[in-house]
Amino acid sequence: MHFKIDEYHDIDGLIQKLNPALKLGLLIAVPVAASAVPAQKPERLALILFFTLVLAAVSKIPFKAFIGRSLPAAPFVLYAAAVFFYGMISGGSLLMDYGPRPDEVLKNSALGFVFIDFFGIKTYEQLFALVLMLKILIGLNSVIVFSAATSFNDLSGALYAFKFPAVFVRLFKNTWRYLQDFINELIVMQCASRLRFFRPKNMLGIKTFAMMFSMLFIKSLDRAHGNNMAMKLRGGGFNGDAGGEFYMPPALKSGDYKFIAIFSACALLCFYI
Numbered sequence: 001m002h003f004k005i006d007e008y009h010d011i012d013g014l015i016q017k018l019n020p021a022l023k024l025g026l027l028i029a030v031p032v033a034a035s036a037v038p039a040q041k042p043e044r045l046a047l048i049l050f051f052t053l054v055l056a057a058v059s060k061i062p063f064k065a066f067i068g069r070s071l072p073a074a075p076f077v078l079y080a081a082a083v084f085f086y087g088m089i090s091g092g093s094l095l096m097d098y099g100p101r102p103d104e105v106l107k108n109s110a111l112g113f114v115f116i117d118f119f120g121i122k123t124y125e126q127l128f129a130l131v132l133m134l135k136i137l138i139g140l141n142s143v144i145v146f147s148a149a150t151s152f153n154d155l156s157g158a159l160y161a162f163k164f165p166a167v168f169v170r171l172f173k174n175t176w177r178y179l180q181d182f183i184n185e186l187i188v189m190q191c192a193s194r195l196r197f198f199r200p201k202n203m204l205g206i207k208t209f210a211m212m213f214s215m216l217f218i219k220s221l222d223r224a225h226g227n228n229m230a231m232k233l234r235g236g237g238f239n240g241d242a243g244g245e246f247y248m249p250p251a252l253k254s255g256d257y258k259f260i261a262i263f264s265a266c267a268l269l270c271f272y273i
Contacts, residue, residue, distance in 0.1 A: 005180055009151040013060035019256045020154035021161050021249040026263070027146035031139040033267070039127060041109055044270045045134040051266050052141035059149045069144050073136055080133035087126030088119070095125065102127050152176055157247035181223040189215075 009016055015023065030052065037044045056066065070077075087093065102121045121127050147155070152173070159169045 006152045008061045008148045011060055015059035015149040019252050020150055020158040022256050023146045023150050024158040030142040034135050034138040039131045047270045049138050052138055055145050059145050061148055070140050076136055080129045083129035084126055087123050091122045093123045093125040153247045158249050161249055185219045
């Protein structure tokens with residue numbers, strides 16, 4: 001009964017077979033490229049989103065994993081969806097009383113008429129909400145795919161290979177382990193409460209919630225401290241030898257170069273439209 005952030009790194013998927021350094025580069029490059037796309041070109045975002053959905057499909061990561069790991073971003077997605085559908089239904093703006101007309105913004109867009117006619121975009125706020133929603137989904141998909149499909153040790157080694165400072169990589173490793181221990185302790189607490197039929201009436205009360213969260217925090221912190229001590233006894237930790245501690249990524253193989261070629265073709269197509 002354990003949860004791992006990288007729990008799907010050993011299944012037989014196409015993304016799992018890629019070089020860890022390449023996956024780390026894509027994990028950074030895809031969200032950055034999506035954030036740089038202006039509102040005047042939503043078709044580029046649609047193409048990038050389609051590309052990330054293909055990556056999710058070939059990684060063979062279960063759909064429920066994407067749902068569960070996307071929950072922290074749910075408020076932002078719901079905000080964008082509420083603004084978008086409010087404009088579609090009412091034809092007005094919910095929060096923004098200014099902005100250019102959508103037809104002026106999308107006049108140089110290759111598929112601007114599709115977004116205006118098919119999605120019923122009537123205000124700039126609605127266009128802004130659509131673009132924001134696409135960028136959030138792109139960032140979520142790419143981060144979930146490349147983090148879940150890359151082992152923890154390979155990802156930390158790729159960070160070190162990208163010339164990140166050793167202290168930053170160690171901090172990343174400790175934070176990763178702490179989050180994993182935190183979630184594992186939460187799963188243990190939930191299982192124990194079900195086995196004991198423990199569900200107080202004031203489950204969402206401040207006192208009960210604070211007591212359970214503080215206990216969860218203390219137990220996960222204690223487990224993380226134990227992991228750190230074990231690393232020190234093995235010669236790792238913040239004072240260990242960085243060269244021997246991190247798993248350096250191997251050289252690129254033919255499959256990696258083929259994937260780079262496909263990714264470059266998609267990037268050029270996105271830039272062209």
